[in-house]
Amino acid sequence: MNSPPTRLVLLVATRKGAWLFHGDSQRDAWTVDGPHFLGHNISHVQHDPRDGRTLLAAAKTGHLGPTVFRSTDLGRTWKEARQPPAFAKPTNGLPARSVDHTFWLTPGHAGERDSWYAGTSPQGLFRSEDGGVTWAPLPAVNDDTQFREWMGTVQDGTPDGPKLHSIIVDPRDPAHLYFGMSGGGVHESRDAGRSWTTLIDGMEVVGGFDPATVTFHDPHCVRLCPGNPDRLYQQNHCGIYRLDRPGTTWQRIGRGMPAEVGDIGFPMVLHPRDPDTAWVFPMDGTDVWPRTSPDGRPAAYVTRDAGKTWKRLDDGLPRQQAWWTLKRQAMTVDTLPAPALYLGTTSGELWIGHDGGARWVNIARDLPEIYAVEVAALA
Amino acid sequence: MKVLVPGALRCYTGGLQVQADGDTLDALFGDLERRYPGLRFRVVDEQGQLRPNMRLFVNGRGVRDLGHVLQPDDFVAVVLALSGG
Numbered sequence A: 001m002n003s004p005p006t007r008l009v010l011l012v013a014t015r016k017g018a019w020l021f022h023g024d025s026q027r028d029a030w031t032v033d034g035p036h037f038l039g040h041n042i043s044h045v046q047h048d049p050r051d052g053r054t055l056l057a058a059a060k061t062g063h064l065g066p067t068v069f070r071s072t073d074l075g076r077t078w079k080e081a082r083q084p085p086a087f088a089k090p091t092n093g094l095p096a097r098s099v100d101h102t103f104w105l106t107p108g109h110a111g112e113r114d115s116w117y118a119g120t121s122p123q124g125l126f127r128s129e130d131g132g133v134t135w136a137p138l139p140a141v142n143d144d145t146q147f148r149e150w151m152g153t154v155q156d157g158t159p160d161g162p163k164l165h166s167i168i169v170d171p172r173d174p175a176h177l178y179f180g181m182s183g184g185g186v187h188e189s190r191d192a193g194r195s196w197t198t199l200i201d202g203m204e205v206v207g208g209f210d211p212a213t214v215t216f217h218d219p220h221c222v223r224l225c226p227g228n229p230d231r232l233y234q235q236n237h238c239g240i241y242r243l244d245r246p247g248t249t250w251q252r253i254g255r256g257m258p259a260e261v262g263d264i265g266f267p268m269v270l271h272p273r274d275p276d277t278a279w280v281f282p283m284d285g286t287d288v289w290p291r292t293s294p295d296g297r298p299a300a301y302v303t304r305d306a307g308k309t310w311k312r313l314d315d316g317l318p319r320q321q322a323w324w325t326l327k328r329q330a331m332t333v334d335t336l337p338a339p340a341l342y343l344g345t346t347s348g349e350l351w352i353g354h355d356g357g358a359r360w361v362n363i364a365r366d367l368p369e370i371y372a373v374e375v376a377a378l379a
Numbered sequence B: 001m002k003v004l005v006p007g008a009l010r011c012y013t014g015g016l017q018v019q020a021d022g023d024t025l026d027a028l029f030g031d032l033e034r035r036y037p038g039l040r041f042r043v044v045d046e047q048g049q050l051r052p053n054m055r056l057f058v059n060g061r062g063v064r065d066l067g068h069v070l071q072p073d074d075f076v077a078v079v080l081a082l083s084g085g
Helices: A145-151 B009-011 B026-034 B039-043
Strands: A007-014 A016-024 A029-038 A039-045 A055-060 A067-071 A100-109 A116-121 A123-127 A163-169 A179-184 A185-189 A219-225 A228-236 A239-244 A265-270 A277-284 A300-303 A312-313 A332-333 A340-343 A350-351 A361-365 A369-377 B002-004 B017-019 B055-057 B061-063 B075-080
Touching: A007 A055, A007 A239, A007 A340, A016 A361, A029 A361, A039 A100, A039 A369, A055 A100, A067 A228, A067 B075, A100 A228, A123 A163, A163 A219, A185 A219, A219 A265, A219 B061, A228 A265, A265 A332, A265 B002, A277 A332, A340 A369, B026 B039
Parallel strands: B002 B075
Antiparallel strands: A007 A016, A007 A039, A007 A369, A016 A029, A039 A055, A055 A067, A100 A116, A116 A123, A116 A163, A163 A179, A179 A185, A219 A228, A228 A239, A265 A277, A277 A300, A300 A312, A332 A340, A340 A350, A350 A361, B002 B017, B055 B061, B055 B075
């Protein structure tokens, strides 16, 4: 008996709202649903794979404070969180902080229904145990004097604020967590966030700075292999890395990228089953950091041997004078037998890369600046 | 007292002018939160500070101190400051 075809929906978060794109079974035709929250800065929209129907959206506007919206009917209706992520009153003599925006959303472990994690700007880690209705801060990160030193101030982060991102839950163990901070390194907990160890060995920092200083480390995106949870990949401010656990030293695997392209970028995307296959989308990280596609010629690169070699994938993408790039959450992959990639550009274009990025086709143009793209598979 | 809210908050209040009570601006926002759950956090952050780009006027005079004492017949306006882009 054949299983029913999987329907895909793309969750597109932008600077001016969110859009959903429902795909057909061939991933050729897409039906747009949106805008949702027109005028809101939507940092991330995530789907709950545990119930197949819940969406969370991280939102704020130019004036109004940050919040989280929740839908239990795939975006037909939305309700605001009763208690969005918010820092506690200051302790340990540390300065008071206020959440500017929730930046990252991660569903909790498959066995912990209704648990979610959120990362904020400035850097904070939050957990919900009721499907995103109420959120509690994790004090071992948010109010720890060492972490706060590594986080620095809001002056020390990315142009739109320092961020806690790449929250990862080990599919084998709900207490085993990772996250990254821009800046502030990569961190691991084996006790559900009560204590943390730092994972920065092997990661490089900007020339002239001491790599032993955690605050100088800027992981842009960290992912754990669905096909091998003992393997992580990372796109960093200073290169592409792989870490095979129980090892604790990152290996720089971006050295094999073409010299004229380099191994700087934001997204890191992993194959849903093959732990040797990963994709990146390089950007220009030379001199003043233009943060555009290198030479105005955007392309994904794929490795199928865990980072030993890389292959350019640009068939269908603009060949010249295309100066857009991707944010760290704006590239993803589906889980179908022949996975397709999806990317959303800073210029508001949405693309699909059929056959693992071998053939790129535009889905939408003229959207606002895209912050994040996720793909949800619906039964 | 009468409170004028900006259009961006109408999804909470349903209208641009509402009634609420409070001896101070902080207490007023407490009452607004009771009447319109979620409104306060969009205007006042978790440390009790008025958010950037939000302005408050009491009888036409700009005020940022949420401890500002109010009279029952005051008119409070919540205004979105210029924040383009």
